[in-house]
Amino acid sequence: MNVSDLTLIELRQRLATTGLCFGCGLFRIRLHTPVASIATLLHDLYAHYPVYSEQGIDDYRIKLDWTSWSRRWIRPIVRFTADSPAPFTDIPIARALPTLEWGTNWCIATRAHHLLMLHAAVVERHGRGLILPALPGYGKSTLCAALTHSHWRLFSDEFGLVNPEDSMLIPIPRLISLKNQSIDVIRAFAPSAHLGPSFHGTHKGTVAHVRPPFNSIARMNEPAKPYWIIFPRWQANAPLTLEPIPKDRAFMLLATNAFNYEVLGELAFGAVSTIVKNCDSYSLVYSDLQQAVRTIDELVCSAHD
Amino acid sequence: MQIWHLHSEQPLRWEHWRDQSALYQIASGETHFLNPLGVAILMQLEFNSADLNQLCNHIAMEFDCLIDDDLRSQIATSLTRFDELGLIRCQYDAELAT
Numbered sequence: 219m220n221v222s223d224l225t226l227i228e229l230r231q232r233l234a235t236t237g238l239c240f241g242c243g244l245f246r247i248r249l250h251t252p253v254a255s256i257a258t259l260l261h262d263l264y265a266h267y268p269v270y271s272e273q274g275i276d277d278y279r280i281k282l283d284w285t286s287w288s289r290r291w292i293r294p295i296v297r298f299t300a301d302s303p304a305p306f307t308d309i310p311i312a313r314a315l316p317t318l319e320w321g322t323n324w325c326i327a328t329r330a331h332h333l334l335m336l337h338a339a340v341v342e343r344h345g346r347g348l349i350l351p352a353l354p355g356y357g358k359s360t361l362c363a364a365l366t367h368s369h370w371r372l373f374s375d376e377f378g379l380v381n382p383e384d385s386m387l388i389p390i391p392r393l394i395s396l397k398n399q400s401i402d403v404i405r406a407f408a409p410s411a412h413l414g415p416s417f418h419g420t421h422k423g424t425v426a427h428v429r430p431p432f433n434s435i436a437r438m439n440e441p442a443k444p445y446w447i448i449f450p451r452w453q454a455n456a457p458l459t460l461e462p463i464p465k466d467r468a469f470m471l472l473a474t475n476a477f478n479y480e481v482l483g484e485l486a487f488g489a490v491s492t493i494v495k496n497c498d499s500y501s502l503v504y505s506d507l508q509q510a511v512r513t514i515d516e517l518v519c520s521a522h523d
Numbered sequence: 524m525q526i527w528h529l530h531s532e533q534p535l536r537w538e539h540w541r542d543q544s545a546l547y548q549i550a551s552g553e554t555h556f557l558n559p560l561g562v563a564i565l566m567q568l569e570f571n572s573a574d575l576n577q578l579c580n581h582i583a584m585e586f587d588c589l590i591d592d593d594l595r596s597q598i599a600t601s602l603t604r605f606d607e608l609g610l611i612r613c614q615y616d617a618e619l620a621t
Contacts, residue, residue, distance in 0.1 A: 466543040466556070473554060480552060484536060487547040487554060491538045 222265035230257040237279070239270040243379070243390035243438050244277075245330075246270055247322065251282040253296060259315050263393055263414045263427055266435040278325045282318050300325045316417050316425045319393055323376060326390070327477050333388060334489045335477040336378030340387050341370035343518060346445035347387040349378050349497070351475040357452030357504070360400040363428050364511050367408035372434035373442070382485040385492040386441040394428035401426045407507055445521070447472065447499040448514065459503045460513055468499035525613040527602055528572045535569060537562075551609055560586075564601055568611060575599060 221229065221240060232238045233256070237248040251257070280300045284290040285308045294311040298321040305324070309317050327335060338351035339362035348370070352358040362375040372391045373379075379388040396404055396413075401424065404411055412429040447468055448460075463471070472490050473479050479486045500517075504510035529535070531550035538545040544562045546555045557565070560582070567573060567581050578598055583590045605611045 464540065464542075466540040466545070469538065469540075469545055470556060479554075483552045484547055484549055487536055487538075487545075491545075 219269045220265065221261065221267050221269055224261070224269065226258065226261050229261050230254055233257050233260075236272045239272055239274065239276065240264065240267040241270055241438070242267060242392055243374075244333075244388060245326070245390070246274060246277050248276040248279045249281070249318075250279075252284065253282055253311065253314060255311065256282060256314050256318065259414060263315075263412075263429045266430065266432045268435075278322065278329075280318070280322060280325060282314055282321075313417050313420055315414070315427070316395070316420050316422075319395060319427065322392070326377060330379070331478050331481050332382075334380040334382045334479070334482055334486050336380065336472065337376070337475050337477060338378030339375045340373035340378045340389075341365045342373060342387070342389075342442040343370045345442060346518070346521075347373070347442035348514070348518070349387070349444055349447045349472075349493070350450050351378065351447065351472060352450050357400075357450055359394055359396060360403060360452065360507065361450050361504075361510060363394045363396060363400075363404045363411065364407050364507050365514065366394065366428075366431060366434065367404075367411050368511050368515070371437060372430050380444075380489050380493065381441065382482055382489040385444065385489045385496070387444050388441050389434070389438045391430040391434040391438050393430065396426050396428060398423045403507060404428065444493050444497050446518070447493070447497045448502050449500070450502045450504065450510070452505065453503055454505055456503050456505045458506065458509050458513060459501075460517070461501050463499040463501055465494050465499070468497070469494045524574050525615060526572050526574050527568055527578070527611050527613050529565075529568050530609050530612050535565070546610075548610060553608075555608065555610070560597065561601055561605070564598065565605065565610065575602070578602075 234252045237250040239248045278300060282296050282298055285295045285297045295308045296311055296314050297308045298306045298317050306317055306321055336351055338349050339358045341348050341362060350358050350361060359375040366372040373387055373389040375394040377390055379390055381388055401416060414427045416424050416426045418424045449471060469490060533549040536547040544557050546557055563582055563585050564578060567578060579590045579595055582598060
């Protein structure tokens with residue numbers, strides 16, 4: 219059963235009582251919230267996630283609750299917690315969903331240390347994984363959303379999860395978070411993309427979320443071997459360039475990009491070494507999204523043929 | 524005389540590319556990037572402890588070059604840097620004897 223198989227009333231009841239237990243990639247998440255407006259958004263944006271039984275061990279227990287009884291009615295304010303207090307300020311109800319998404323990311327980033335976590339988008343095609351590591355603001359999520367709506371399978375727009383034992387990429391198809399101009403760019407690029415509402419005035423500006431395609435969630439337990447690493451960078455008006463990166467430099471860039479390289483130590487060294495050994499690495503500078511997607515497709519198709 | 528050793532008995536993990544190598548030191552959890560001279564020095568010390576003269580002889584053979592002041596100085600500088608990074612340490616002959 220998926221979230222979309224629940225009626226909105228059933229979903230609200232679960233969220234307000236036992237919590238909604240759902241799966242996202244390897245993780246089992248239990249979400250509690252009495253906030254009815256969040257339930258409406260989740261019914262739409264979480265529609266494809268599988269609903270799990272209330273029995274079982276949760277990886278993350280997260281909660282979005284009113285800060286107090288009175289603040290439910292007067293200028294409503296909510297608070298994100300995860301088993302214990304989380305480092306997020308209380309926020310107006312109108313910005314609850316972005317905080318829920320960032321909060322869940324925070325849970326994964328601070329606790330999933332059995333996996334190597336790259337700060338990267340990851341997509342897959344023909345069984346081959348493409349890693350897109352980048353700093354915030356470099357167009358990683360935008361490119362990921364565009365590829366996800368161009369025959370690629372979404373693994374993540376934020377976490378490149380790697381099993382350090384075999385260096386396989388692990389899907390975690392969470393909502394793709396788009397910011398500011400990227401929202402209209404993706405609306406124009408992929409009219410079929412399912413976007414939620416825009417949230418204005420967050421600390422990252424205006425944010426909107428793309429629902430992962432059904433196929434990406436249905437296949438979220440299928441890992442993939444990494445074949446390419448492309449370090450993307452969006453630059454206004456820049457001509458497209460795609461340049462190979464030598465393996466020593468790729469290693470340095472990827473190791474310093476990981477959230478928890480130091481935590482995993484030798485395992486991380488081995489995993490990054492294996493990925494770099496098996497992958498062709500490139501830097502991509504682009505301003506035209508269509509052209510960037512076409513260039514990546516050509517690169518991948520030439521390797522596939 | 525100063526004898527140079529690896530700082531830890533735990534093995535080093537290497538990854539080699541054409542012009543550079545990465546080294547993971549298990550004891551400290553740190554990754555270091557090295558040029559071929561650094562690699563040759565540390566690999567020799569991984570194999571056996573050595574003093575500066577022995578290292579100069581080894582490097583001169585490895586790189587097919589003459590031992591001169593410049594080479595001695597480069598190796599001595601590398602050893603000092605590796606010591607600062609906690610990759611190697613030195614002991615004096617007298618200490619070893621006791």
